[in-house]
Amino acid sequence: MPEGPELHLASQFVNETCGGLVFGGCVEKSAVSRNPEVPFESSAYRISAAARGKELRLTLSPLPGAQPQQEPLALVFRFGMSGSFQVAPSDALPPHAHLRFYTAAPSPQLTLCFVDIRRFGRWDLGGEWQPGRGPCVLLEYEQFRENVLRNLADKAFDRPICEALLDQRFFNGIGNYLRAEILHRSAGLRIPPFEKARTVLEAVQHRRLSPELTLSQKIRAKLQNPDLLELCHLVPKEVVQLGGKSRKKKSKETQAGPEDQAEGPPTPSKAPPRTRRARRELPKQTAAWEPGGANFQRDPEAPIVPEERKRRARPAASGRLPSASSLPATGSPAEEGGGHAGGRSMGKKVGGRLWGSPRPVGPLVRSLS
Numbered sequence: 001m002p003e004g005p006e007l008h009l010a011s012q013f014v015n016e017t018c019g020g021l022v023f024g025g026c027v028e029k030s031a032v033s034r035n036p037e038v039p040f041e042s043s044a045y046r047i048s049a050a051a052r053g054k055e056l057r058l059t060l061s062p063l064p065g066a067q068p069q070q071e072p073l074a075l076v077f078r079f080g081m082s083g084s085f086q087v088a089p090s091d092a093l094p095p096h097a098h099l100r101f102y103t104a105a106p107s108p109q110l111t112l113c114f115v116d117i118r119r120f121g122r123w124d125l126g127g128e129w130q131p132g133r134g135p136c137v138l139l140e141y142e143q144f145r146e147n148v149l150r151n152l153a154d155k156a157f158d159r160p161i162c163e164a165l166l167d168q169r170f171f172n173g174i175g176n177y178l179r180a181e182i183l184h185r186s187a188g189l190r191i192p193p194f195e196k197a198r199t200v201l202e203a204v205q206h207r208r209l210s211p212e213l214t215l216s217q218k219i220r221a222k223l224q225n226p227d228l229l230e231l232c233h234l235v236p237k238e239v240v241q242l243g244g245k246s247r248k249k250k251s252k253e254t255q256a257g258p259e260d261q262a263e264g265p266p267t268p269s270k271a272p273p274r275t276r277r278a279r280r281e282l283p284k285q286t287a288a289w290e291p292g293g294a295n296f297q298r299d300p301e302a303p304i305v306p307e308e309r310k311r312r313a314r315p316a317a318s319g320r321l322p323s324a325s326s327l328p329a330t331g332s333p334a335e336e337g338g339g340h341a342g343g344r345s346m347g348k349k350v351g352g353r354l355w356g357s358p359r360p361v362g363p364l365v366r367s368l369s
Contacts, residue, residue: 002079004138004173005239007051010085014049014058017087018112022063023047024104033098035123040073042066044104047112053136053172054078057127060101074127080120086113099123134172138240141233144172148229149205157198164197165232174232178239182231191228204228 027038044066056077062070090109097113135143165179204227
């Protein structure tokens with residue numbers, strides 16, 4: 001599920017990709033989407049984006065002289081479970097593109113698409129952030145920290161810290177995987193995930209560094225041992241940095257020309273991965289291999305050692321009584337009768353014998369009458 005860092009990376013993608021593009025025409029919505037129509041039409045406009053927590057604002061700004069005259073329009077997106085923005089040629093739109101912004105002619109027509117496979121994503125007109133959401137943990141750290149520590153009396157902090165971290169009124173942008181990473185890194189602080197949130201955050205509130213430390217020592221101490229609220233800011237920041245590097249690398253690969261992408265025959269280190277069908281058709285390896293080239297196949301002149309056979313399971317009891325001759329020697333009738341005097345057993349008489357007594361066999365059968 002997209003969380004704060006993913007929304008921030010999506011806004012960077014829109015600004016970098018659409019910064020030099022001019023869009024025109026109407027904004028199209030798919031027929032299956034339940035979100036509102038976007039009443040915007042202009043012959044030339046630009047698109048910019050900004051993110052805050054788990055929300056992204058898209059602003060459509062008409063260029064001077066564009067017809068018809070239109071005021072800028074802002075949309076606020078929430079990505080749901082699978083929302084994202086993609087840029088694709090207008091004649092090859094990706095599936096599940098529920099909102100489409102087309103570039104103006106005569107440039108090669110591209111389309112900025114809001115793609116949402118599961119259709120949980122939403123957009124609202126007006127450009128206002130959703131009321132009730134707190135400051136962004138990524139871009140508004142000081143306001144976020146103050147908002148949490150000022151409202152510790154709120155009943156939301158009666159819950160365990162692992163649940164309170166998902167409350168967007170105080171931790172706007174934190175989701176499941178960020179919560180797991182934050183709690184994992186806070187193991188050095190010995191914070192149990194089911195500890196009451198107020199107890200954990202009151203300890204953060206009363207934490208004070210020694211006044212004898214210099215400024216550089218205080219900064220080093222905070223970087224080496226961040227508290228829980230600092231982790232709520234540092235972990236999403238790391239995700240953005242990692243995502244930004246991979247996105248730039250991918251864009252360079254897509255922008256490389258055919259000469260840059262041409263490669264010779266695959267080397268052993270860059271061999272193409274085998275497909276599933278090829279893996280199935282490969283012969284089974286019967287010999288082990290070592291760097292020295294030793295082959296451990298069986299020597300044909302060596303004696304053949306018979307393989308150890310599996311032990312057969314014992315056949316189930318047939319239920320037939322053994323013969324008297326096959327029975328071992330027995331003791332006195334009192335012992336045979338279960339230890340009672342006279343060889344009698346206490347119980348109900350069923351089918352000519354007492355219920356619960358041993359089955360009479362051969363010469364040991366005695367009259368019970």
